[in-house]
Amino acid sequence: MRRNVRGVLIAALAACIVLAPLGIAGQAFAVSGGSDSLGARTTATDWYFAEGTTRSAFTTYIAILNPNPDEARLTFTYLTGSGDPIVREHTAAPSSRFTIDVSSDTGPEQDVSTLLHSSLPVVAERPMYFRFPRGPETGVQDEWDGGHDSLGATAPGTVWHFAEGTTRYGFVTYIAVMNPGDIEARLTVSYMLGDGATSLATHLVPPHSRYTLDVAGDVGDDKDVSASVASTSPVVAERMMYFKYAGATDGGHDSLGARSTANDWWFAEGTTRSGFATYLAVMNPSDSEATLDLSYMLEDGGTIQRRHTALAHSRFTIDVSADVGTERDVSALLHSDVGVVAERPMYFEYMGCWDGGHDSMGATGTATDWHFAEGTTRPGFVTYLAVMNPGAVETSVQLTYMLGSGSPLSRTIAVGAHSRFTLDVSQDVGAGRDVSVWLHSDTGVVAERSMYFGAPRKGLTICVDPGHSSTTRFEIDPATGLDVGDGDGAAGELQANWDLALAAREELEDAGYDVRLTKQNVEDYVSLRNRAEIGNTCFVTVRLHHDPSGFEGVMRPPVGAARCPTSDPGRITVIDTGVAVESDALARCIAPEMGLRVRDDTVGTTKANATPAGYPTCLIGSLLSRVPVVCIENKYLVYTPESAYWAKREYMRGLVRGIDTYAASRSPSTTP
Incomplete structure (x- = not known):
């Protein structure tokens, strides 16, 4: 059927390289099959x-x-x-x-x-x-x-x-x-x-x-x-x-x-x-x-x-x-x-x-x-x-x-x-x-x-997490002992990511998806645990951040990533392997559509948490996820309404195309 078909299928599952006979994207109904x-x-x-x-x-x-x-x-x-x-x-x-x-x-x-x-x-x-x-x-x-x-x-x-x-x-x-x-x-x-x-x-x-x-x-x-x-x-x-x-x-x-x-x-x-x-x-x-x-x-x-x-x-x-x-x-x-x-x-x-x-x-x-x-x-x-x-x-x-x-x-x-x-x-x-x-x-x-x-299965619910809050808090998660408090992020990030989240919601809903935001207003405080719990009711979670060092990319948690409380280094929480694998697949679908690279989920920490020796690290919000999760880091530090970068529809349409590609390659039975 295919040259090295097992390798091709694994590559398709990992990288979401999928293609299309013309016209189906414009159909009012979704189908699957072949010709x-x-x-x-x-x-x-x-x-x-x-x-x-x-x-x-x-x-x-x-x-x-x-x-x-x-x-x-x-x-x-x-x-x-x-x-x-x-x-x-x-x-x-x-x-x-x-x-x-x-x-x-x-x-x-x-x-x-x-x-x-x-x-x-x-x-x-x-x-x-x-x-x-x-x-x-x-x-x-x-x-x-x-x-x-x-x-x-x-x-x-x-x-x-x-x-x-x-x-x-x-x-x-x-x-x-x-x-x-x-x-x-x-x-x-x-x-x-x-x-x-x-x-x-x-x-x-x-x-x-x-x-x-x-x-x-x-x-x-x-x-x-x-x-x-x-x-x-x-x-x-x-x-x-x-x-x-x-x-x-x-x-x-x-x-x-x-x-x-x-x-x-x-x-x-x-x-x-x-x-x-x-x-x-x-x-x-x-x-x-x-x-x-x-x-x-x-x-x-x-x-x-x-x-x-x-x-x-x-x-x-x-x-x-x-x-x-x-x-x-x-x-x-x-x-x-x-x-x-x-x-x-x-x-x-x-x-x-x-x-x-x-x-x-x-x-x-x-x-x-x-x-x-x-x-x-x-x-x-x-x-x-x-x-x-x-x-x-x-x-x-x-x-x-x-x-x-x-x-x-x-x-x-x-x-x-x-x-x-x-x-x-x-x-x-x-x-x-x-x-x-x-x-x-x-x-x-x-x-x-x-x-x-x-065709991508519309009707799926996508969680969009605008990232960070207006205040910084210290909050311990009883289940893991981890600090799940959130902070206010980099200068200008709060408003920029909120506007970007609204643009993402509009484009995703236009494409037929349901969308859940992790907060209802730009100033709301939501802990990392609560953000993850909201995301865990959805098909996938997309987190929006930006980094003051100029770092950008679509980050996903690596397989085997773990965190522990600094006060109790033996209390280790390891990411679910299936979530890590699917998050990598999701990132590889989204990144090329947005003009970004796939990165390890290693930027940003909470002060009361540590990475145990011998383990790769990841963000706490990713660690607590039970569905595929990515964090999109943007390098732009100065937000002005005139720049309109954060609300650019084409940027968010790239996100939609990436999620479409991922959804098209997954059946409900294979999604964590």
Whole structure:
């Protein structure tokens, strides 16, 4: 699935390096899931998408990669189930990534297919995010949230094949058909089941329209099916699936159909690591049994060979973990002695909290060029490129990243022989970027882009501690013997941090969070114990200070930090390890968004406390916390209303973005 995926996951948990397919930040609802797409081998002037909707709780985008040195003029023709086509014009800047929110072109409550025509060759994909309503058939209301993505077709055709599909309980499968022609299209759908049984269904699609068929309506319930769609006139077909896999993992995935069968199918992505289930679905439409030879390629260059048999006119499924074992990241080459179609569905709980699934049709061969229109490094998402090199020698791969604005970025990587390589896009382009990718290799490779996402969970409560009081007091905490009295801080700090806290509260509330301040007025006195107790009722605590030495940074308590009363050095209080680990993760999410460094929590003490020998130190307020806590130290010593530094909205928006990133990577079960 990923190069050194365990290390990547640990890094994501510790550093909160997360990315995002465009658009989810603007949604009115939060979702988690993933999507995957095989790259496009070539650019084209026409791209067709059968699926798309602007119904409530669905968001549909078209992402365009323009690799040309000139502006591309884009004409979108949207076909609905009824009525006249909707036509809109847009432009994509040279060497850039461009995105359209389909609802802004068509309005709400429309099921649409899309034809994109460009004045120059481009690449286009269609990402979608959703909350799929379920429950009327069982009387139990439910929503399956997630997202899926599909590369467009470059032309309509009269035959489309789908290896994957099921009508089992917990799955809903549709086929969307776009008829861009001037005459009615008559569809004959051939369904192939796991036992070799077949069934036929017919459907009519009016000209210039989009049509959706419910597979369960054709074959009944509790069937694993492959499907071939034959049409009397050229159409475009996609298969969408929505699911609650194993009764727990909800989401959806989508695939454009294959135009023909093939003897070889290549898959760059795949993993059998904990939290992931990977399958290969094979459709054998031929009159004879198919012998399937699987070659799995590992990241260390090793290979694993397996053989399977698929009945004639049947759907066959391979559990990849049964072939290669667990804890493997794999690419796969499937060779059949007769023409077949193959897809790779995957289901997952990414980082233990973002559940969903994705699916990709295999490639029918290697190529030296692969293009991806979709991709982003916004908070709340992780984006990877998986590259499979089936060749006998190492290959050099050049990556060109085209951004929403600015100049393209480039990087070259080496991929070993008979191996797969996985790249975290954020490591190349940084955070907060919408990005398309052009991949060029010296020799033939296969490339896929996988994305995982989880919108920050709004409704969480954030504690903001303005720091210090108008008076200095000595106050002993009975539980620890520590001095938990507070002081008045540095000159000007009281008012400056109060204004900053109010700005933080406003920005956090605008972002959908609830906020608790540790005091209600700038002059209020609140002990360090009471501040911690207020914070312990919240998701995280953010403390605001400034330092007279000019020190600045986002401080977090180190693991193992401890304090003791000066009068009783044997009475040691050690910080909770889980709090320290999570505080470090929180600090690493916030610091880059605010333009600050992560620092040890060592600045500032109370006079009656000491640090025991052999222990790192930390602030008393951090020591008493039971939730992740950071202290933001600011170096500015002179506060004037005219400076407006403390109330700058962008500074506090950085704090919000950092908390968003942290929240997106944490589920309630993993938060202290």
